[in-house]
Amino acid sequence: MPPVHAEVQVRPGVEGDLVALTDLYNHYVRETAVTFDTVPFTPAERRPWxxxxxxxxxxxxxxxxxxxxxxxxxxxxxxxxxxxxxxATSVETTVYVAPDAGRRGIGTLLYQALFGALAGEGLHRAYAGIAQPNAASTRLHERFGFRYVGTYREVGHKFGRWWDVAWHEKEL
Incomplete structure (x- = not known):
């Protein structure tokens, strides 16, 4: 499906998003090794984040x-x-897209907005840890100028197996 940007609005997150953001994140907690959290969160537990x-x-x-x-x-x-x-001048970045909303350019729109918002904040580097394998996330990060810097081997254990995390960095 081609990107449908006119149908998507990108804005800063607000407290009213908490339940939906928690539900989205919990999908990745329960179903994937994209995050190394292993127990789903309640909205109250996710509120400090x-x-x-x-x-x-x-x-x-x-x-x-x-x-x-x-x-x-x-x-x-x-x-x-x-x-x-x-x-303090380094940040870790991440993107999560709803499972039924992939391949529409939403990750690209989100990173465009995020990096636009970070311009002028005095940051030096952004880092992204990508659990492997994850070709789509690697491609997204490379499109935004991230470069591969190394892999932590078998650094996470989830779903009864070990997972590697490839680290990428971007000059800001």
Whole structure:
């Protein structure tokens, strides 16, 4: 299916998105190794994550919705890369798209909005850890200028097997 950008609105995430964002993330928790969380979250448990992404600053949350119905189609976020102060100019980015909304260019729209919002925030690097295999996510990140820097081998254990994570970085 070709991209249908006119039907998609991208905006900062708000507290009213919490239930839909939690449901979307929980799909990936339950069904995939894309995230290494293993137990689904309640909206109350996920609320601190949402609140850690204000509408300004280096840690953002962008949400794609269906323009006609307001249904959440996906989100992209930038979060602290590591907790220590010297890492403050680096962020980790991620994208999640609803399973029935893939291949419509939503991930691209989300990253365009996210990186546009991060411009001028004094950031130096963005990092993305991609559980392997995930060719679609790798292609998306490469389109946005991320380059492969290395793989953590068998770093996560989920669904009874070990998973590698390939790390990519982008100069900001």
């Amino acid at each position: 949402l609140l850690s992404h204000p509408v300004d600053g280096p840690h953002r949350l962008m949400v794609a919705t269906d323009a006609a119905y307001g249904r959440v189609l996906g989100y992209a976020s930038s979060s602290p890369f590591r907790a220590k102060p010297a890492y």
